[in-house]
Amino acid sequence: MSLVKWGFIGLLGLPAAEIAVFIVVALTIGWLRAFALFLATSLIGIIVLKHAGRAARERLRSELTRDGVNAVHLENPGLATLIGGFLLVLPGFITDMAGALLFLPGFRQWAGAAIGRLLGQTSQSQRDPAVIDLPPDQWRPIDETRIKDATRDPERQRPP
Numbered sequence: 816m817s818l819v820k821w822g823f824i825g826l827l828g829l830p831a832a833e834i835a836v837f838i839v840v841a842l843t844i845g846w847l848r849a850f851a852l853f854l855a856t857s858l859i860g861i862i863v864l865k866h867a868g869r870a871a872r873e874r875l876r877s878e879l880t881r882d883g884v885n886a887v888h889l890e891n892p893g894l895a896t897l898i899g900g901f902l903l904v905l906p907g908f909i910t911d912m913a914g915a916l917l918f919l920p921g922f923r924q925w926a927g928a929a930i931g932r933l934l935g936q937t938s939q940s941q942r943d944p945a946v947i948d949l950p951p952d953q954w955r956p957i958d959e960t961r962i963k964d965a966t967r968d969p970e971r972q973r974p975p
Contacts, residue, residue: 833907840908856911860903867896895923 841849871893895917902914916922 829907829909833909836908853906853908856903856908857906860900860905860911860914863896863900863903867893867900871897 837849837853840852844852875894875897899914899917902910902917905911905914917926
């Protein structure tokens with residue numbers, strides 16, 4: 816199944832999972848404490864986003880518009896802080912846990928590598944069939960003057 820389909824399924828399943836986790840937490844620590852924790856994590860997320868500043872948000876926006884998702888690296892602490900703060904603001908304990916984990920450098924590196932592998936797999940499956948990738952031992956660079964000479968003289972199409 817493609818990455819888009821899994822993302823769509825996850826997006827639909829997340830609210831149900833968040834409700835189930837909230838019920839489990841509420842039964843464990845009490846409804847009032849669970850609701851207070853629910854609100855506290857959202858407030859912490861708002862504070863984190865305010866503290867991250869406009870510069871980090873503008874840098875993220877420029878990276879996304881310039882190079883797309885491929886330019887975004889979770890190893891960048893500013894980006895991880897923004898995404899973590901955003902996940903803390905979203906209601907639910909699953910997104911709160913994911914947002915809190917993004918503040919840990921080890922998890923940031925693991926998540927960045929995992930996302931890179933996922934994006935790499937999808938980009939390779941959508942390759943242009945007209946492009947031929949050769950290993951380094953099967954090609955060599957040619958001087959541009961030899962290429963220009965070959966285009967002028969049709970009998971010298973192949974370099975020696």
